[in-house]
Amino acid sequence: MTTATITPARGWSWAGPKRALTDSLVLTGRNLRHFQRQPQLIIFSTIQPVMFVLLFSYVFGGAVEGALPEGVSYVDFLLPGILVQSVAFRSSQTAVGLSQDLERGVIDRFRSMPMSRSAVLVGRTLADLVRNIFVLVLMIAVGYVVGFRFAQGPLDAVASIAVVTLFGLALSWIFAFVALTVKGAEAAQSAGFVVLFPLVFASSIFVPTESMPAWLQAFADVSPVTATADAARALAIGGDLGEPLLLTLIWVVGLLAIFVPLCAWRYRRLT
Amino acid sequence: MRTTISADKLARQFDGVTAVDEIDLDIQQGEIYGFLGPNGAGKSTTVRMLCTLLAPTSGRAVVGGHDVATHPGQVRLAIGVALQEAALDPKQTGVELLRLQGRLYGLSRAEIDQRLADLATLVDIGDALNRRIATYSGGMKRRLDLAAALVHNPEVLFLDEPTTGLDPVSRARVWEEVRRLNRELDMTIFLTTQYLEEADELADRVGIINEGKLVAEGTPFELKRRIGNDVIFARLDGDASGACPMVEAVAGVAGVEPQGNELVITAAEGTAVIGPVAVALNNCGIPVRDLTLRTPTLDDVFLELTGQPAEEDAPAPTPAVVEAA
Numbered sequence: 001m002t003t004a005t006i007t008p009a010r011g012w013s014w015a016g017p018k019r020a021l022t023d024s025l026v027l028t029g030r031n032l033r034h035f036q037r038q039p040q041l042i043i044f045s046t047i048q049p050v051m052f053v054l055l056f057s058y059v060f061g062g063a064v065e066g067a068l069p070e071g072v073s074y075v076d077f078l079l080p081g082i083l084v085q086s087v088a089f090r091s092s093q094t095a096v097g098l099s100q101d102l103e104r105g106v107i108d109r110f111r112s113m114p115m116s117r118s119a120v121l122v123g124r125t126l127a128d129l130v131r132n133i134f135v136l137v138l139m140i141a142v143g144y145v146v147g148f149r150f151a152q153g154p155l156d157a158v159a160s161i162a163v164v165t166l167f168g169l170a171l172s173w174i175f176a177f178v179a180l181t182v183k184g185a186e187a188a189q190s191a192g193f194v195v196l197f198p199l200v201f202a203s204s205i206f207v208p209t210e211s212m213p214a215w216l217q218a219f220a221d222v223s224p225v226t227a228t229a230d231a232a233r234a235l236a237i238g239g240d241l242g243e244p245l246l247l248t249l250i251w252v253v254g255l256l257a258i259f260v261p262l263c264a265w266r267y268r269r270l271t
Numbered sequence: 272m273r274t275t276i277s278a279d280k281l282a283r284q285f286d287g288v289t290a291v292d293e294i295d296l297d298i299q300q301g302e303i304y305g306f307l308g309p310n311g312a313g314k315s316t317t318v319r320m321l322c323t324l325l326a327p328t329s330g331r332a333v334v335g336g337h338d339v340a341t342h343p344g345q346v347r348l349a350i351g352v353a354l355q356e357a358a359l360d361p362k363q364t365g366v367e368l369l370r371l372q373g374r375l376y377g378l379s380r381a382e383i384d385q386r387l388a389d390l391a392t393l394v395d396i397g398d399a400l401n402r403r404i405a406t407y408s409g410g411m412k413r414r415l416d417l418a419a420a421l422v423h424n425p426e427v428l429f430l431d432e433p434t435t436g437l438d439p440v441s442r443a444r445v446w447e448e449v450r451r452l453n454r455e456l457d458m459t460i461f462l463t464t465q466y467l468e469e470a471d472e473l474a475d476r477v478g479i480i481n482e483g484k485l486v487a488e489g490t491p492f493e494l495k496r497r498i499g500n501d502v503i504f505a506r507l508d509g510d511a512s513g514a515c516p517m518v519e520a521v522a523g524v525a526g527v528e529p530q531g532n533e534l535v536i537t538a539a540e541g542t543a544v545i546g547p548v549a550v551a552l553n554n555c556g557i558p559v560r561d562l563t564l565r566t567p568t569l570d571d572v573f574l575e576l577t578g579q580p581a582e583e584d585a586p587a588p589t590p591a592v593v594e595a596a
Contacts (some may be wrong), residue, residue, distance in 0.1 A: 026371065105358030109419075110356055112324055
């Protein structure tokens, strides 16, 4: 066998923002292909939110409608909220994916290569973001079948999806930190559920917070989940937008400002 | 010759417990260096420091001309790494993994195509490349892992227990690949193993690590020599003691001890004396049932230096058997 044709791969400088971007996108592609190869995961991760849309709108619709503002149907109220619920529950998948790569030694392989340090984490959270958008669009399509309509025009509709997606991104970074700190994918996932479940239900996702006991309402009103659901809802069907949107952005920026550096620190200290 | 891997008092502690204790290494370009030790001796910790995955607590290591602590990026360009338990994603195909590696090493698409063609001739995976890794056998996974470590044509290759858990046929194929890489590309190869046979087969030099310390280093031949003499067993038809004087007179024989109808003959160079011993036995007229030469194995070296036998699943040493005339 001749080996004379081998060209040594030398000559690019390590690090640099362009390198970081390319590496991140390469890994995003790899992670997305990974989802694509797990049909059962795709099916369940899309069936579950669709089921939530259908169940909640038909089961609770009649009872809740009375508590809603005049002229607002429950499916219109519910859908933007349930988009938030779906990205919140799915955010623990970031921890699952990252833990798997850590356990398999895939991350060790990446760390032994002269690639951008940030790419592994950025590639993971970006892939989860793309997957979120895919599921959100599907849920909205199902929503349209059962009567949901965006009332504020296409731009606001896109903005509504963007707000939910951004919130999902911030949660992904929290779970990336969990995966880098806690050993094992299952532990990361169940820890996430314990925190997310009360957050999601004690919020304006399913019902207006006014109907809750005062102490719970106080909690729900400052919750980032409520802020995001309210902002997404205002962009989708109208209503007070300014405050919830501002609050959501503060939460998203704040969470990212804390957890991105924390993740970078944990990643550097992997052994 | 130039030094490709060097370590100077390289040490690593975990929470105050010393895993690697001031190791010195000096490995030349083109060498296959076998790093041998029992489980938990510090093999993997050493490799992880040399591969920039783990920071040394103290000491210094230079790989491919760059310090692992201060210039990890340069070191990473120079090395290829296949760590224990092939780190593969079962959902990928082999080609996808190799392309991913290529892109992360900054190769262009054209370069990647070129390298894939080269790798196909270097590492024997064949048409399995287009299948999902989930369908691969253990041996194929190791070979793919090896190919992935070679995408950027590294100067130095680190293999951490490359054949652990493989069947003998797959093991022999991995050995063949390793030899070929070393021979054809003059690649420096640092491999850890718990199989003495593997170190004996592959390594130009062997370092034995025990409890974090490098306890011996040398060619397999030197290490075996250090342990002592070769032994020839002669099983005779009848009482062996009568043959003693004749055998003792053979030049090069260090000692003869009769044990029932067997003679235990020690010599510094067993291969040189086994012929004359056979002749001497023939001359005393006692029929010889069989004649066995046993040279010290790395097993003996290992046992002597670490106080524990090699892993139980290590293949038994095969003594050279010379049929009696």
